Structures are given as C-alpha cells and as structure tokens.
Amino acid sequence: MTETIAAAEHTTGGLPWWVWLILAALTAAAYKVGEWRWRPFAPCWCCKGSGKHHRKDRKVFRDCWWCRGSGRRKRIGRRVWDRFAKVRNAAR
C-alpha cells in the first residue's frame, strides 16, 4: 500500500495523478447524468419533500408555495436535460 502511495506521489510507473482525476470527474459526471435521467426529482428544499408547511403543533398546515404541495422539485441538471430534449424533438 505504501508503495502505491509513493508511486502516485512521484508519478513514476502507472498512470499519472491527473488521469485518475479525470477518471474520477468522468465517473462523477456519469453518475450525475444518470441521476437526471432516471431520478429527475429531488425533495423540495423548502418543505423537505412533505409538500406542506406545518405549524409547530402540526395541527394546521398549508401547501408549500415553492413546489405547490407536490413536495418535489426538478433537479437543475434535469431542467437543462429537458431543454436539450425539446431541441432534439424539434429537430426530428
């Protein structure tokens, strides 16, 4: 294990450190795109996904104004995705 760390520090043998950095970035990007594709919604940040705002005693509530009571919000990346999807469909 210490040998691999030493190799990474000196970038002798194996891949240089920036290749791993790019690979990690690509993996993260692929994960994000997958999230936008298959899980477009995240819980609303305003009401934490409940869609309602309760009074402290929880007897009364009102709909969340941000998500209009759905408790969901579209991920930012999904909005971009939808915009591109619209362009693609228009071009077809």
Ligand SMILES: [Zn+2]
């Ligand atoms: Zn909400």
